[in-house]
Amino acid sequence: MDPPLGCNLSSESKHYVCKLKKSLYGLKQSPIAWFGRLTKSMRAFGYKQSDDPDERKALQEYLSKEFEMKDLGTLKYFLGIEVSRSQQGIFLSQRKYVMDLLTETGMLGCKPVNTPMKENHKLGECTDHKPTNKEQYQRLVGRLIYLSHTRLGIAYVVSVVSQFMHSPSEVHRDAVNRILKYLKSTPGKGLMYSKQGHLDVIGYTDADWARSQTDRQSTSCYFTFVGGNLVTWHSKKQNVVARSSAEAEYRGMAHGVCELLWIKHVLTKLGFKPKKPMKLYCDNIAAINIAHNPVQHDRTKHVEVDRHFIKERLEDKTLQFPFVKSEDQLVDI
Incomplete structure (x- = not known):
């Protein structure tokens, strides 16, 4: 950092630098620094993640002593995202x-x-x-x-x-x-989160084979539901060229499996570990067959790592891969 205006440095201190005591807006490190500081303070107070009203109030009182903050009430608007509440649920x-x-x-x-x-x-x-x-x-x-x-x-x-x-x-x-x-x-479209009476974890995965006109790489897409509510979604070009639609779909399945495993880990940390296998819907029968029968060498030699990764998840009953018709494929690009 350059010395601020009005700061006269002597010849001996011309090589001095400014010590940053605050996280500045615009720096990539600022959210990390703030979250690390907040986490450290909460752990010092003996906290783990929870959703208890009495504990939340006690935490607010503690944080108001630790930081300069005030209670703004029920969340309505945050960083461009509007939050509406009703008897049906929460709408973003x-x-x-x-x-x-x-x-x-x-x-x-x-x-x-x-x-x-x-x-x-x-x-x-x-x-x-x-x-x-x-x-x-x-x-x-x-x-x-x-x-x-x-x-x-x-x-x-x-x-x-x-x-x-x-x-x-x-x-x-x-x-x-x-x-x-x-x-x-469609300016007012958004996401509705409501209580469905369960916490089933379900995902949909699809791939757009060789769509890119520049390098013929495929695009993978997935999204996941927890308790009937959409929580994560992703669309990204694959890193390598797939030689068949089955290979592209299989790589997409691997991305979907990673996401479901992460969601399972988060729910477990919160005390809501899924009690039954998670389902990842796919509309490609060949990719599903490869997942259950990885001996098909000609089709699997290009996705060797993904093959073993998915195979382990099937064997430990963590996941299931039910088939869904293309017309019912919610994540279809």
Whole structure:
């Protein structure tokens, strides 16, 4: 850090540095530093994770002595996410965030569309296309990435347009504008969390084989439910080229298995360990057969590590892989 204005340093101290006593906004380390400090303080008070009202009140009183803080009451708005409560449950949305985004980009008066991306899109890197403003494109896609915290429906399309951040063209900007037109038609959509009477863990996984026009890599998608409520979702291009749709689906299953195991670990820490095998739905019979019969060498030699990883989860009864029809595949891209 440079010395602040008005700080006169002598010749002997010209090589001194400033000691940072606070976490600054904008630094990647600041959330980590704050959470580490908070965790240390809570553990010093003898706490483990819980949800008890009396204990929560005692914690607030303790933290108010440890930090400068005050009770703002029931959560209604936090970092662009709106929280609404009713007898049916808790609803999360980013409606104001969407409307502000449309206003800032001049798309508030645009004609809405029903889908965030054209079906069977052919987006790729094209050197003959007219380039667009790189900084504006990156800033806009970054805001869409944050919006996907409550908008599962745009997760895949945002992952696609984010692949061209380094060299966007007018074609890519048109694809982003279509996402904005879709948001215009659905500004208030979000996530509803309600009590379903159970804590069953269920996941859906799918893969879009060789979709990328640039390198022919596939895209994996999954999302998971806990107690009938959507809790996590993900869409990402695979690291290697899959030689068949079964291989792409199998790699996608491995990502879904990792997510379910993480959820099981979190629930166990909270005292709600799943009592029956978790289900991961897949619409590819070949991938399911490979999971149950890994001897099919020709099909499995390219996914050797994933094969053993999934095999162990099946043998210890942690997971099941039921088949779901493509028309009932909720995570279908």
